Amino acid sequence: MKMKLDETIFDKLAEILKKHELSEIEYKDDDVKIRLTKGSVAQGSPKEIEVREVKQSPAEVEPEAREIKKDWSDHAGAVKSPVVGTCYLAPEPGAQNFVVLGDMVQKDQPLLIIEAMKVMNLIKAPRDGKIVHVAVSNAEPVEYGQLLVVIE
Numbered sequence: 317m318k319m320k321l322d323e324t325i326f327d328k329l330a331e332i333l334k335k336h337e338l339s340e341i342e343y344k345d346d347d348v349k350i351r352l353t354k355g356s357v358a359q360g361s362p363k364e365i366e367v368r369e370v371k372q373s374p375a376e377v378e379p380e381a382r383e384i385k386k387d388w389s390d391h392a393g394a395v396k397s398p399v400v401g402t403c404y405l406a407p408e409p410g411a412q413n414f415v416v417l418g419d420m421v422q423k424d425q426p427l428l429i430i431e432a433m434k435v436m437n438l439i440k441a442p443r444d445g446k447i448v449h450v451a452v453s454n455a456e457p458v459e460y461g462q463l464l465v466v467i468e
Contacts, residue, residue: 325350339455388449393467395442397458401432405454413454415465419447427465430458441467 325343329352333341342351388394397403405413405428414426421427421441430437445467452464 326352386449388451388466389463391449391466391468393443393445393448394463395427395439395465395467397430397460397462397464398439399430399432399437400460401430401437401458403452403454403456403458403464404429404431405450405452415447415450417447417450421445421447421467428452439464443467 329341329343329350332338333352340351340353342349344350389396405415407414407426407429414428415421422444423441425441427439427441430439447465448468449466450464451466452458452462458464
């Protein structure tokens with residue numbers, strides 16, 4: 317049974333997003349999940365809204381639709397942050413990301429940048445392979461040793 321969605325919730329969430337200068341906000345009700353994201357055109361405009369129903373139990377979700385959470389931190393191809401800072405996936409705002417999920421990379425190819433104390437640290441691929449997991453978002457703060465990407 318689908319419930320009718322109160323469309324004023326979008327306005328309220330957008331207002332909170334703007335008021336608190338957030339880049340993303342998520343609202344979850346019993347059977348509705350709404351996520352509003354604000355950013356550049358490359359990341360998605362504020363008008364792009366994702367709305368999807370949340371199933372009540374895992375049994376209702378088809379097996380191939382279930383998201384399998386995997387711990388990538390101990391993977392042999394895990395690339396971890398060498399410093400504390402802010403992660404940037406592209407060389408400049410509005411530019412394409414250095415790499416995306418599924419890309420083939422070569423050793424020493426740039427993966428991302430971590431800004432630490434106004435110094436831009438270019439993180440390069442330690443080996444050839446395929447990007448199988450990206451664990452960070454653009455402009456996200458990262459800690460020393462935090463998983464960034466996985467190359468397989």
